[in-house]
Amino acid sequence: MTTFADKSAETSSAAGYIALDERWSTHNYHPLPVVIAEAEGAWVTDVQGERYLDFLSGYSALNFGHRHPDLVRAATEQLGRVTLTSRAFHHDQLGSFCRELAELTGTEMVLPMNSGAEAVESALKVARKWAYRVKGVAENQAQIVVAGSNFHGRTTTIVSFSTDDEARADFGPFTPGFVVVPYGDAAALAEAITENTAAVLLEPIQGEAGVIVPPDGYLAEARRLCDEANTLLIADEIQSGLARTGTIFALDHERVTADLYTLGKALGGGIMPVSAVVGRADVLGVLRPGEHGSTFGGNPLACAVGRAVIRLLSTGEYQQRSTALGAHLHERLSELVGNGVSAVRGRGLWAGVDLAQDGLTGREASEALMKRGVLCKETHGHTLRLAPPLVIEERELDRGVDALAEVVGMR
Structure with a gap:
């Protein structure tokens, strides 16, 4: 033996x-x-x-x-207090985490989750809910336009609009409601947007594709097209955000503002899986109790670490x-x-x-x-x-x- x-x-x-x-x-x-x-x-x-x-x-x-010693200290201190309550109750870290993250990112509301893929899934759900409740899209007709060569995660819905055969093979049937256009092609994006388009989901810089920076003016044109069509612009900043490119958002380099941003990875400091959707209050505010949630999303330990990350970023160093x-x-x-x-x-x-x-x-x-x-x-x-x-x-x-x-x- x-x-x-x-x-x-x-x-x-x-x-x-x-x-x-x-x-x-x-x-x-x-x-x-x-x-x-x-x-x-x-x-x-x-x-x-x-x-x-x-x-x-x-x-x-x-x-x-x-x-990082500041992040380890925050995690250690919180481990000695409380780590999980679920969202059935309030805890003393959540409100401060959401306020501080909104202030750091210049946004109005925060939806805390765990993984990056979970943040993207949440943003997709919110965009569809907004399209039906606010924009007036007919039931089950909402579409989301995405870019080819994207990487937003590996859930069944997300791989449904991947163009990577390795990510998709043998995982169907796939979730409908997505239109794929070439990344960086503003004309193709304009043609794809219709009255049923709930959102355009883009990476400001495509990471998995090989750190692809789009042509000058592309992201600004995406913003203009979304405004013109009363459509949401969702920026996936899970890899590109939180100082990776020198600014809080990679989108900031283009002086473009998204309606929703997805954050993850660095938000947990390499210690905890922490993610969030941040953006407009009138968009995230479409969610009501029972419509979306996560047992671990916004847990005390995650919020404590996330707040320490925010403090590091708030100095600009x-x-x-x-x-x-x-x-x-x-x-x-x-x-x-x-x-x-x-x-x-x-x-x-x-x-x-x-x-x-x-x-x-x-x-x-x-x-x-x-x-x-x-x-x-x-x-x-x-x-x-x-x-x-x-x-x-x-x-x-x-x-x-x-x-x-x-x-x-x-x-």
Whole structure:
């Protein structure tokens, strides 16, 4: 019979931990072969004591780095008080969290949830309810226009309007009511909007697609078209928001305001799953008791951590760091174009790096970077996504880019 000691010996190496993961956990991810045991700031340490520079930040969930002391303190203090009441009762963190988040984002009302996908689902439900109750769309006729190559989550409804075959295959039948148009094509967007359109849902910058920045003027035109048609504009800022691009919202760069925003990832500071829909009170106000909810949404622990995140953002320090360090990152990355890299895109501390088609795949480059002490992840074949935590130092950015330059063959 296998004993606990035997198991401990079996998992004493990275290979052992990975073998156990692959035996017992569902294979819905393809992680790099590294087993992280500790983390702090921009660095992680594996079970064998090797340190790595984190250039992914949990897909922007770790904007403030690993275990930021202010966030750990907030979580620890709240753990000693109360963690869950459900929304059957009030608790002393919810009101302050909603007010402070509304003030930070310049919005009027907050709907707290848990995951990013849950925030998107909530925004879709609110938009449809608004279309029927306020706009006057006929029952069950509301449509939502979305962009191709989008990524808003992996629920059945959300993958219903994905254009990624891998995300959709064998998960039908799909939820109706969505119209897909090419991202960045304002003419196609204009043609798709009808009297039955409840909302247009867009990522101001598409993350999963490879950190795709839309053409100048596209987001402003989307706003104009929505205004003209009395249609809501929903901005998915789950990856792009909360200082990742140098502003609270990536949409702020275009001086465009959405009716609803979805937030997640960084709102929980890498400690808790915390998400929210924020926006106009007359839109979110269509919900009535019993029509939507979540047992854990807006729980005391999540609100305490979320409030600590808001305090970090309220100083402007992290927006400034993202702007300044992002400029340095993109300057360094631009040096690689033509030397194993075909294109670089992004804004702030967020970049999509297209590798030369005749060179390494994204997966091969990620594995080679891992061997050089830098962790990031590929997307769509030959593209790397870089999203270092906003606490990173310039010399650490240089270390990561130097490793990438070595991997793609420049050095």
